[in-house]
Amino acid sequence: MDRLKMLEKEGLLKSRQGSRAVGKFLQNKLAVLGLMVFAVILLASVFAPLITKYDPAMIDLRSRLSPPSWQHLFGTDKLGRDVFARVLYGGRISILVGFGGALGAALVGVSLGTYAGYKGGWLDRILLRVSEIFMAFPQIILVLLLVSILGQSLWNLLVIFTITGWGSVYRMTRSQMLSIREEEYVQALKAFGLSDALIAYKHMLPNALGPIMVNLTLSTAMFILEETALSFLGLGVPLHIPTWGNILNAAQDLTILQEAWWIWVPVGIVISAFVLSINFIGDGLRDAVDPTQQG
Amino acid sequence: MHKNSEVLLKIRNAQTYFPVQKGLLKRTVGHVRAVDKVSLNVYWGETLGLVGESGCGKTTLGKSILQLVPVTGGEFIYNFDGEEKDLRKLSKEEMMQARKRLQIVFQDPYSSLNPSFTIFGSLQDPLKKFGVKSKEERKRIIGDLLEAVNLHRDYMYRYPHEFSGGQRQRIGIARALSLQPELVICDEAVSALDVSIQAQVLNLLLELKEKHQLTYIFISHDLSVVEYMSDRIAVMYLGKIVELAQAEDLFANALHPYTQALLSAIPVAEVGRKRKRIVLEGNVPSPVNPPPGCAFHPRCPYAMEVCKSRVPELKTYVLDGKEHQVACHLAADKVGAPAKSRQAEVDSNATN
Numbered sequence: 001m002d003r004l005k006m007l008e009k010e011g012l013l014k015s016r017q018g019s020r021a022v023g024k025f026l027q028n029k030l031a032v033l034g035l036m037v038f039a040v041i042l043l044a045s046v047f048a049p050l051i052t053k054y055d056p057a058m059i060d061l062r063s064r065l066s067p068p069s070w071q072h073l074f075g076t077d078k079l080g081r082d083v084f085a086r087v088l089y090g091g092r093i094s095i096l097v098g099f100g101g102a103l104g105a106a107l108v109g110v111s112l113g114t115y116a117g118y119k120g121g122w123l124d125r126i127l128l129r130v131s132e133i134f135m136a137f138p139q140i141i142l143v144l145l146l147v148s149i150l151g152q153s154l155w156n157l158l159v160i161f162t163i164t165g166w167g168s169v170y171r172m173t174r175s176q177m178l179s180i181r182e183e184e185y186v187q188a189l190k191a192f193g194l195s196d197a198l199i200a201y202k203h204m205l206p207n208a209l210g211p212i213m214v215n216l217t218l219s220t221a222m223f224i225l226e227e228t229a230l231s232f233l234g235l236g237v238p239l240h241i242p243t244w245g246n247i248l249n250a251a252q253d254l255t256i257l258q259e260a261w262w263i264w265v266p267v268g269i270v271i272s273a274f275v276l277s278i279n280f281i282g283d284g285l286r287d288a289v290d291p292t293q294q295g
Numbered sequence: 296m297h298k299n300s301e302v303l304l305k306i307r308n309a310q311t312y313f314p315v316q317k318g319l320l321k322r323t324v325g326h327v328r329a330v331d332k333v334s335l336n337v338y339w340g341e342t343l344g345l346v347g348e349s350g351c352g353k354t355t356l357g358k359s360i361l362q363l364v365p366v367t368g369g370e371f372i373y374n375f376d377g378e379e380k381d382l383r384k385l386s387k388e389e390m391m392q393a394r395k396r397l398q399i400v401f402q403d404p405y406s407s408l409n410p411s412f413t414i415f416g417s418l419q420d421p422l423k424k425f426g427v428k429s430k431e432e433r434k435r436i437i438g439d440l441l442e443a444v445n446l447h448r449d450y451m452y453r454y455p456h457e458f459s460g461g462q463r464q465r466i467g468i469a470r471a472l473s474l475q476p477e478l479v480i481c482d483e484a485v486s487a488l489d490v491s492i493q494a495q496v497l498n499l500l501l502e503l504k505e506k507h508q509l510t511y512i513f514i515s516h517d518l519s520v521v522e523y524m525s526d527r528i529a530v531m532y533l534g535k536i537v538e539l540a541q542a543e544d545l546f547a548n549a550l551h552p553y554t555q556a557l558l559s560a561i562p563v564a565e566v567g568r569k570r571k572r573i574v575l576e577g578n579v580p581s582p583v584n585p586p587p588g589c590a591f592h593p594r595c596p597y598a599m600e601v602c603k604s605r606v607p608e609l610k611t612y613v614l615d616g617k618e619h620q621v622a623c624h625l626a627a628d629k630v631g632a633p634a635k636s637r638q639a640e641v642d643s644n645a646t647n
Contacts, residue, residue, distance in 0.1 A: 184407035
C-alpha cells in the first residue's frame with residue numbers, strides 16, 4: 001500500500017497514462033523485438049546514402065548478375081545495379097506506400113466510423129452502403145482508371161489505397177462503437193449533455209482503438225504486398241523508381257529465379273521481417289493501450 | 296427551503312415505445328410498450344421507490360425522465376425553481392442547463408466508468424462544460440466529491456479497474472453529484488453489489504440526500520431495499536403503474552394482487568414463521584402485444600370477466616386517511632369507492 005501511494009505521488013509528476021502504456025509495451029518481448037527489427041529497417045532506408053555508396057539507379061554493365069561479395073553485399077541485378085542499395089532505397093517508397101495507404105484509409109474510416117457508429121440512424125445506413133460499394137468495386141479497374149487519367153505516380157497509389165481501404169476500417173470502427181455506446185458511462189456522459197463529438201471522439205474512441213491499431217498494422221503489411229502486385233503489372237510505382245515490389249519483379253524471369261537467388265531472396269526476407277515486425281508491434285500496442293489487461 | 300408537498304416533477308401519460316422492425320425494408324410491425332401511459336408526481340425531497348420485475352419498464356421510465364431514450368408521448372413537467380416546464384419541449388440550450396438538475400446512478404459498476412480514463416479524466420469534462428475552467432479548481436471539486444463518498448481524494452488519479460465494485464459504485468454516485476443536481480435517479484444502484492456493500496452504499500445515499508437536499512427516484516427489483524429507502528413506492532407491471540402509496544401503507548395494505556404476490560415473495564429472517572406465498576402462474580406477457588383489459592389478468596388469481604375487457608385506471612382511494620392509488624377493478628370491493636378519480640387529480644394539478 002505504501003509502495004502504491006509512493007508510486008502515485010511520483011506518478012503525479014509525469015504523465016501517468018503515457019508512462020504506463022510505454023512500460024507495458026516494453027515488457028512485451030516480441031513487441032520489443034519487432035520494434036527493433038522495424039527500427040533497423042526503417043533507419044537503414046531513411047539513412048541509405050550513409051550506408052551504401054552506390055546509387056540504386058546506376059547501371060554498370062561490366063558487373064551484371066554478380067553474386068554477393070564484399071563489393072556488392074547482395075550482388076547485382078541484370079543491369080549491374082547494386083541490389084543492396086536498391087533494397088535500402090526501395091524501402092523508403094515501399095514503407096511510405098504501406099503506411100501512407102493504411103493511415104489514409106484509417107483516417108477516413110475511423111473519423112467517419114466513430115461518429116456514424118455513435119449516432120446511428122440514416123447517416124450510418126448511408127455510409128454503410130457506400131462502404132460496401134467501395135469494397136465491392138474491383139481495385140484493378142479503379143487503378144487503371146486513375147492511372148489513365150492522372151498518370152502513374154506514388155500519390156495515385158496512396159489515393160487508391162485510401163479509397164479502397166477505408167470501407168473495412170469504417171465497418172470495424174462502427175461495430176466497435178455500436179457495442180461501446182451501450183456502456184453506461186456513455187449514458188452518463190449523455191446525461192450531462194456533453195456534445196456528441198466530444199463523447200464519440202474523446203471518450204469512446206480510445207476504447208475502440210485496440211482492434212483498429214491491429215487492423216492498421218495488418219493493412220500496412222497488406223498494402224506493401226499490394227504495391228508489389230501493382231508494380232508488377234506496371235500500374236504501381238513507375239518502374240525506374242526502386243521499390244521492394246519492383247525489385248521482386250525481376251524474379252519473374254525464370255533464369256534469375258533459378259540462378260540469381262541474391263536478387264530476390266534478400267528482399268523477400270526484408271519484406272517478411274518488416275511485415276512480421278509490424279504485426280508484433282501491433283499486438284504489443286493493443287495490449288499496452290488496454291488498461292484492463294495487466295502487463 | 297422547499298416544502299415536501301411541493302411537486303418537483305409531474306409525469307403525465309408518459310409513453311416510451313420502441314419500434315419492432317422486421318424484414319429488409321425495416322418495416323415497423325409493432326411497438327414494445329416499455330412505458331405505457333404512466334402518470335405520477337415526484338415531490339421535493341422525497342424518495343420515490345419504483346419496483347417491478349425485470350422488463351417491466353422501470354429503467355426505461357428513468358431514462359425517459361432524463362430524455363436519454365426517445366420518448367413517444369406524454370409530458371414531463373419539471374419545476375425549475377417555481378417555473379414549470381415540460382422537459383420534452385425545452386430548447387437545446389435549456390435542456391443542457393436542465394441536465395445539471397437531473398442525474399442518474401447506474402446499475403453496473405463495471406460498465407459505468409470509462410476504462411481508458413482516470414477518475415479525474417472521466418469526471419472533468421462535465422465540470423469543464425458547465426464553466427469550471429481551471430484545472431486546479433476541477434481537481435479540488437473532484438477531490439471533494441470523492442471525499443464526500445468516503446474515498447481518498449488521491450484516488451482520482453487511478454483507473455477504474457483498480458477499484459472494487461462498491462468503490463466504483465461510490466464513484467458513480469460522486470459523478471452524479473458533481474453538478475449539484477436536484478433529482479437523482481438511482482437505477483438499480485445497489486443490485487450488483489454484495490449485501491454488506493449494499494448497506495454501505497444505501498446509507499451513503501441517505502446521508503448525501505440529507506446533506507444536499509436531493510430528491511431520489513429509486514429503481515429496484517428488491518423490495519426490502521426499496522422499503523428501506525423510500526417514502527413512497529410505485530409498483531410497475533408491464534409498463535404501467537399498478538399501485539402507488541406511502542411505503543408503510545403499501546406494505547401493510549397492498550391492494551393490487553400483483554403487489555400482494557411481490558410482497559409475499561420477500562424472504563423473512565425468522566425461524567418457524569409461516570407465510571402464505573402467493574405463487575404467480577405463467578410468465579409476464581409480451582409488451583409488444585399486451586393482453587386486453589387489465590394486463591395482469593392472465594396471472595391474477597382473482598380475475599373476473601371485467602378484467603379481461605376493461606383496462607383499470609389508476610384511481611385514488613383513501614385508507615385510514617392516507618392516499619393510496621391502485622389500478623384494479625377489485626379494489627373498490629375491498630376498500631369502498633375511490634375518493635376521486637386520478638383524472639380529476641391530474642386536472643386539478645393542471646389548473647393550479
